[in-house]
Amino acid sequence: MAGLPLARRIAAGPLWLVPLAAGILLILVPYFNLEYSIVRQLQLAMILSLLVSGLNLSLGFAGELALGQVAMYAAGAYTAGMLSQRGHTDIVLQLVAAGVAALLVGILTGIPGLRLGSWSLAMTSFFLVLLLPDVLAIFREDTGGRNGLTGILSPTLFGRMLTPEDYFMVIAIVTVAWFAVMRNIAVSRHGTALRVLKQSPVLAASMGINVFRMKLMAYALGAVPAGLAGALFASLDLYISPEAFSFTVATTILAASVLGGSASVYGAVFGAFILQFGLNQSTEFQRYSLVVTGAFLIIGGVLLTGGLSGLARSLWKRAVGEEPAAAADKDAARPDEVPAVPGKVLKVEGVAKSFGGNQALKGVDLVASPGKVTALIGPNGSGKTTLLNMICGFYRTDAGVIALDDRQLQRMGPDRVARTGVARTFQTPNIPEGITVREAVMAGRYAGHRATVLEAVLRLPRYRKVRRADLAEADRVLDLVGIRHLEDAEATALPLGQRRLLEVARCLISNPGVLLLDETASGLDEDEVERLAEVIRRVRDAGGTVVLVEHNFQLVLSLADEIVALAHGELMAKGTPEEIQNNERVMSEYLGIDPDAPAAPHVVLADVIDGAQEGVER
Numbered sequence: 164m165a166g167l168p169l170a171r172r173i174a175a176g177p178l179w180l181v182p183l184a185a186g187i188l189l190i191l192v193p194y195f196n197l198e199y200s201i202v203r204q205l206q207l208a209m210i211l212s213l214l215v216s217g218l219n220l221s222l223g224f225a226g227e228l229a230l231g232q233v234a235m236y237a238a239g240a241y242t243a244g245m246l247s248q249r250g251h252t253d254i255v256l257q258l259v260a261a262g263v264a265a266l267l268v269g270i271l272t273g274i275p276g277l278r279l280g281s282w283s284l285a286m287t288s289f290f291l292v293l294l295l296p297d298v299l300a301i302f303r304e305d306t307g308g309r310n311g312l313t314g315i316l317s318p319t320l321f322g323r324m325l326t327p328e329d330y331f332m333v334i335a336i337v338t339v340a341w342f343a344v345m346r347n348i349a350v351s352r353h354g355t356a357l358r359v360l361k362q363s364p365v366l367a368a369s370m371g372i373n374v375f376r377m378k379l380m381a382y383a384l385g386a387v388p389a390g391l392a393g394a395l396f397a398s399l400d401l402y403i404s405p406e407a408f409s410f411t412v413a414t415t416i417l418a419a420s421v422l423g424g425s426a427s428v429y430g431a432v433f434g435a436f437i438l439q440f441g442l443n444q445s446t447e448f449q450r451y452s453l454v455v456t457g458a459f460l461i462i463g464g465v466l467l468t469g470g471l472s473g474l475a476r477s478l479w480k481r482a483v484g485e486e487p488a489a490a491a492d493k494d495a496a497r498p499d500e501v502p503a504v505p506g507k508v509l510k511v512e513g514v515a516k517s518f519g520g521n522q523a524l525k526g527v528d529l530v531a532s533p534g535k536v537t538a539l540i541g542p543n544g545s546g547k548t549t550l551l552n553m554i555c556g557f558y559r560t561d562a563g564v565i566a567l568d569d570r571q572l573q574r575m576g577p578d579r580v581a582r583t584g585v586a587r588t589f590q591t592p593n594i595p596e597g598i599t600v601r602e603a604v605m606a607g608r609y610a611g612h613r614a615t616v617l618e619a620v621l622r623l624p625r626y627r628k629v630r631r632a633d634l635a636e637a638d639r640v641l642d643l644v645g646i647r648h649l650e651d652a653e654a655t656a657l658p659l660g661q662r663r664l665l666e667v668a669r670c671l672i673s674n675p676g677v678l679l680l681d682e683t684a685s686g687l688d689e690d691e692v693e694r695l696a697e698v699i700r701r702v703r704d705a706g707g708t709v710v711l712v713e714h715n716f717q718l719v720l721s722l723a724d725e726i727v728a729l730a731h732g733e734l735m736a737k738g739t740p741e742e743i744q745n746n747e748r749v750m751s752e753y754l755g756i757d758p759d760a761p762a763a764p765h766v767v768l769a770d771v772i773d774g775a776q777e778g779v780e781r
């Protein structure tokens with residue numbers, strides 16, 4: 164697809180200039196002599212877009228539904244209002260205090276909400292909104308209770324009283340500054356890590372990311388713009404009351420987020436402006452605001468995947484004419500020299516696990532060494548995946564020891580196990596949406612190499628150093644698996660074979676002590692299996708420790724240095740490929756080949772295995 168020439172030219176330039184220009188226009192609105200009603204709607208829309216942006220951080224980026232933005236909005240507004248009542252009218256002071264107060268509310272409500280897991284954050288934050296009027300009533304001496312907070316003084320800046328025009332500019336500058344922060348977070352390694360978390364907490368933990376801390380960070384950080392919005396709102400009308408923080412406002416924020424596209428940075432602005440101007444089109448709309456909001460929610464959620472920003476993005480892609488990933492060059496050159504992949508010794512001794520009365524593993528031993536491929540085979544239900552999940556820390560052992568070199572893993576959670584050096588792929592490739600191949604691979608270094616969110620927002624030297632290393636390492640491992648030519652493609656758009664190679668690259672970038680490959684060849688055609696086998700050989704020859712859980716017996720025979728065969732949760736056989744091929748129990752129980760059948764087994768074994776394989780593969 165060729166695309167439109169103008170769109171291609173714009174796409175080649177720095178795209179961030181577009182929102183920057185829009186931001187500058189917004190700041191300059193007071194010079195355009197617009198009607199008062201429009202100016203007011205613009206101010207309210209900017210305040211709403213701050214609220215929506217905060218929700219997007221937890222809902223759109225981290226995948227956690229939280230409705231508590233309104234409570235943090237109120238925390239910011241009442242903090243600023245009460246400061247003002249007491250004569251502290253400086254808007255910068257109020258913004259800082261409101262941001263901190265909202266952050267505290269975010270942390271305090273986020274910890275129990277997230278600890279309880281699944282839907283509890285949505286529920287706790289929902290109750291927070293319902294409880295708000297009562298909380299304000301309890302502290303009515305300070306908050307004015309249901310009557311609202313009066314006596315808020317006009318805002319000042321460094322001792323100077325602000326005119327309405329000045330105050331518009333303050334709101335616009337805060338909004339533009341927050342969206343610059345949000346954009347820097349979204350395109351940083353933290354933004355990618357949040358998308359990993361949204362894709363799957365299991366994936367995030369397997370990459371060494373502390374899921375709880377990451378979710379809390381997204382939720383609490385999302386509180387900051389809500390606090391800022393509260394402070395800006397308090398000084399806008401110089402009066403606040405509980406009605407401004409009602410459940411209707413919570414649904415408006417949610418509807419604007421979904422309509423604009425919650426996984427997008429600037430979608431918050433689209434959604435907020437449409438909701439703000441839409442709801443104020445007529446008094447009828449305002450009277451039935453919940454219904455109107457619901458309609459917007461349905462339009463955004465049902466008719467538009469990814470909201471308006473998702474629609475804009477796909478139209479833009481069509482205009483620019485991006486090449487689909489699958490059409491890219493298939494046989495990219497791979498480097499002859501492979502840098503070392505220093506593996507560690509994985510030892511599993513006497514590991515047992517039962518699920519209720521079902522004894523899935525009954526004391527299994529396994530040793531995987533550097534520079535070797537150790538294959539784990541067995542019929543369906545023999546306990547391979549259970550063992551893999553126990554090595555990775557997803558299941559606790561009932562008995563036995565799992566160690567990587569000298570460190571015991573069996574009591575660690577999955578993120579700690581991953582940080583110790585265990586990396587894994589998944590039976591179904593687990594790849595986050597909305598990021599490129601390069602970003603998906605770089606995410607594998609997130610947990611092992613730190614740069615704080617503040618360093619990312621301000622692009623400080625440590626962040627830039629880590630980022631440079633992320634990029635260089637991504638090039639290295641993408642070269643190693645042979646898909647570097649696809650690094651700018653959308654990761655989820657790759658065909659299955661390349662997605663599996665991407666997962667291997669994402670593991671390798673963390674310099675794993677052991678690489679666990681969970682049925683990596685399933686669903687691949689012959690060429691793809693051969694490419695995968697070549698990659699595994701390269702990793703092994705470079706000194707990596709590889710554990711291969713695989714149903715493709717031919718692949719296992721061609722790659723493995725040692726094969727461990729399980730049956731009914733127990734060791735059935737262990738040995739070299741040759742020994743396993745000659746093991747009658749493996750032949751009969753795993754492959755269903757009758758050892759007494761009249762044939763010269765070694766001559767026809769490959770054909771027999773091929774035939775038997777169809778029965779084994781799922």
Ligand SMILES: Nc1ncnc2c1ncn2[C@@H]1O[C@H](COP(=O)(O)OP(=O)(O)OP(=O)(O)O)[C@@H](O)[C@H]1O
Nearest residue numbers: 518521522523541542543544545546547548549550
């Ligand atoms: N979370 C779980 N809860 C209950 N039982 C489980 C759980 N996970 C595994 N099992 C049981 O443990 C046994 C081993 O299953 P497991 O998935 O480890 O086998 P497998 O060898 O990986 O099979 P497959 O080749 O089909 O992936 C099975 O009986 C399975 O039903």
